[in-house]
Amino acid sequence: MARFGIDTELALGIRNAELRPLARKIRRNHERALDLWQTGIREARLLACFSDEPTKVTVDQAWAWVAEFNSWEVVDHAAALFVEAELHDAIIEPFAADEREFVRRAGFATMAWGAVHLKKHPDSVMLAWLPLIERHAKDQRNFVKKAVNWALRQIGKRSLGLHEPALALAEKLAASDDRTERWIGKDAVKELTAPKTFDRLAAKAKKA
Template sequence: MTAAIDTAVADVLAELASLEDPRMRGVNERHGDDHGVNLTQLRQVAKRLKTNHELAQQLWATDVTPAKLVAVLISKPKAYSADDLDRMLREARVPKVRDWLVNYLAKKSPHAERLRQTWIADPDEHVAAAGWALTAEAVAKRPELVDLDALLDTIEAEMKQAPAPTQWEMNTTLAYIGIHHPDRRERALEVGERLQVLKDYPTPPNCTSPYAPAWIGEMVRRQGA
């Protein structure tokens, strides 16, 4: 590590520590995250730093959750190899880091399809969930990469019993099939109605329920399809 990067890491860690709020930590800990930094303020730190891949790697290596989140935001997604992203996903200890890594790095990586195929069958529920998140992305944006009918078969057979992180992303995939592929919509609705996954999930007013039939119906309505 160069002296400049060493100093920058220390400065970022100190700034993030100064933003720590015990009340915010309490809120985050209820969702499995181990920090108390407001994410809007954290994004402002990253915005000021701009893209800096070397600094990102060093911040990630600190194993401090807010530093890892900043690292994701200032990284160059295409600079990471598939092995890098696989290692980082397995090192990510908390939900928000995993979520940002998948959405801001893996989805933008040239290795996304390779990772999707590797992760989706992984025995680790968090890694498998990342694979399903990439699958949902493919369903919406690159459906030529996936077999929609095979996905529906797998979801129908496995989603009800899947661990919570994997189940959530499988459910997203189911909803995306129904939303983006009218020719599979009827079956997607049937599967969702039969499995009843997330039907009773608490949803704030004016927000769309994650229950797949309700989600599909609302998005189709908005699209006028």
């Protein structure tokens, strides 16, 4: 885990492949999830993310949790919970504006998950996130730039309607003089112009 940049100071070494089935077995419980989070233990916090009740997760809880983030892994799974709780409108912009590395990552991880899982929301929701991606694409910190890139790719792969503006932004970043913007843009262009991406989007459009 340490090799992949995961904080192991309070880790037990239990794999996610074991934690997820456990979460399904114990079912969702909000109060228990809050208690699990308070332990500070990696696996307990992941289990909290997997088994909390989305309808009871609040913006205050999201802020309390992000203030204690110390690992990208926990960030990303908590962001998935925030999307389930439909907190995206309230947290993405302020999280992205926050200078703390893992809080900013949480904003873009929430974008990435939202682009995939907010299926009933119009594309205009994700379109409004592109300016935030451009605004923070110069952040050189590893865990931020990778999340910015992740969000851009996921938005571009959501639909044909979003593909064009996301690709246009990716190409703009790829041509930048800034090294971080260039890396984010080039990597996104590579995936967004891949034949399999076009095929999947075309197939999705036919089903719509």
